[in-house]
Amino acid sequence: MLKVHHTQRYLSIDGKPFYWLGDTAWHLFHRLTFDEAVRYLNDRAAKGFTVIQAVILCEYDGFKPNVNGDVIFDAMDVSKPNSAYFKHIDRVMDAAAKLGLYMALIPVWGDKVGTGFWGEGPTHFINEQNARDYGKFIGARYRDYPVIWMNGGDRPADGNEHIWNALAEGLKEGDKDTHLMTYHPCGGRSSSEWFHNTDWLDFNMLQTAHQIHANTYTPIAVDYSRTPAKPCIVGECGYEDHPSAGGEIYIDDYYVRMGAYWSVFSGAFGNTYGCHDIWQFYDPKRYKPINRVRTPWYDALDFPGASQMAHLKSLMLSHPFFERIPDQSIIGDNQKASGLPHVRATRDGTKGKSDASYIMAYFAAPASVGIRTNVIASKKIRCRWYDPRNGTYRDAGVIDNSGEPMFSPPSTWRETDWVLVLDKANGQ
Helix, strand or coil, rough: EEEECCCCCCECCCCCEEEEEEEECCHHHCCHHHHHHHHHHHHHHHHHCCCCEEEECCCCCCCCCCCCCCCHHHHHHEEEEHHHHHHHHHHHHHHHHCCCEEEEEEEEEEECCCCCCCCCCCCCCCCCCCCHHHHHHHHHHHCCCCCCEEEECCCCCCCHHHHHHHHHHHHHHCCCCCCCEECCCCCCCCCCHHHHHCCCCCCCECCCCCCCCCCCHHHHHHHCCCCCCCCEEEEEEECEEEEECCCEECCCCHHHHHHHHHHCCCCCCCCEECCCCCCCCCCCCCCCCCCCCCCCCCHHHCCCCHHHHHHHHHHCCCCCCCCCCCEHHCCCHHHHHHCCCEEEEEECCCCCCCCCCEEEEEECCCEEECHHHHHEEECCEEEEEECCCCCCEEEEEEEEEECCCCEECCCCCCCCCEEEEECCCCCC
8 A cells, every 4th residue: 555654754655665657647537548548658668657647537638528529517517427438447547557557647637626716617616515525426436546636737726725625635534534635736836835734735845947947946845844734745846848948949769768767866756758749649630739739649659758867767666765855965065156056965864974875966067066975874985877778887986085086077068967876885
C-alpha cells in the first residue's frame, strides 16, 4: 500500500521507496479511445513512469461528449453520472493497474468549483451542496484501484476552501480513507498555502510557470522547511514543447531536465514530467489547438525529455533514498560571489554532521564550483559525472577528502548540464 514514509519526506510501498515519476495526461479519459489510451499507458510504463495524472471532469469540453459520444452527467446533473462514460474510465483504470501504474485522479478541474475562476466552467458546478456527495461517489467507485486523489485542478483555493474540504471529506468517506490525497494549484502557488495543516493533505504539491528557466528549487525549499513536515513535489513544471511564458521559445528537454533536477535535489520526493501536446492529446483531425500546440500527441510520445526522466529516477534509487536531504551548505561560496549558474546539492545523512556516504550536485550549466566534501565520512572520495541525457557515468578519479575541491563538468555545447556524484571510495 502506498503511504507516507515515517520520515515525512518520501512515499513508500511495503517499506520500499516509491519514486513518483508522473506524467500530466489531463484529458486521457475524455479525448482518447480505449485502444489509444492503452497505447499511451504502455508507452509511459515502458519509459519508467509510475504515476499518471488525469482528470475525470476535465477542463476543455468537459460537458461535451467524449471520443465515444458519451457525456459525463445526464442533464448536467452531478447526481446523475452517465454509466457509459464512467465504464470507459473504468476500463482505462484497469489497463493502468495491470501495468503497475498509479493514477493521480483529479475529480473535477478547478474552473468548475466555487466562484471566481477563469475557464469554461460553469463555476459553482461543484459547490457546498454537492461536493461531499460527488467526492463520496468518486471515492467509492475507485476505492480498489491504485489511485492518489488530487483536488484542485490548476486553480487557487482562495475563498473556496470549504468546498475543497468537503470534496476531500467525501473522497475519504467513499474510499474508506485508504488512499493518499493532495491539491494541484495554479502556477506559482502551492497546496501548502491553504491546506498544509489539514488532515486530508498527505503531501504538498506546487506548480511553476511554463518558462525555460522555471525556478523549482526555491518553492520546494519553502515547502520542505514547513512544520509539520510533509513530503512535497512539483506536480506541473515546464512542459516539453510548450511555448515559454512571455516568449516564442519552445521548452525542450534541457529545460525539462533543469526543472526536474532542481526540484528533486531541493527535497522533492519525485518529479512530474509534462508535454504540451500530450496533456491535451492534440490530434489535428479531431481537436482545435490550444495555446500554440504544434505536434500530434502520438508523435510527441518519443520526445527526448520523457525518456530522460527515467535517468533521474534511476539515479535517486541508486543511492540511499529515505536518508536523503537537500544541503546547499556544501556548495562553495564562489557560486554566489561570481554569479555562476545555480548548482543544487543533495546528500544522505543528518544535516550538519559528517556522516554522509554520498553527495550529488546538479550543474545546470558550465561552472567551476567548490564542494565542501568533508560531510562524507571517508579519507578518499570517488568522483563521477552522471549524464542526465542517457544515464551513463563518466569517471573522474579518486581524490583526497580535504579542503574545498573545485569541480567543473565536462560540458560541451551539446551536453550542457551534468550531475556530480561523489561517493566514499572503496575501503576508505
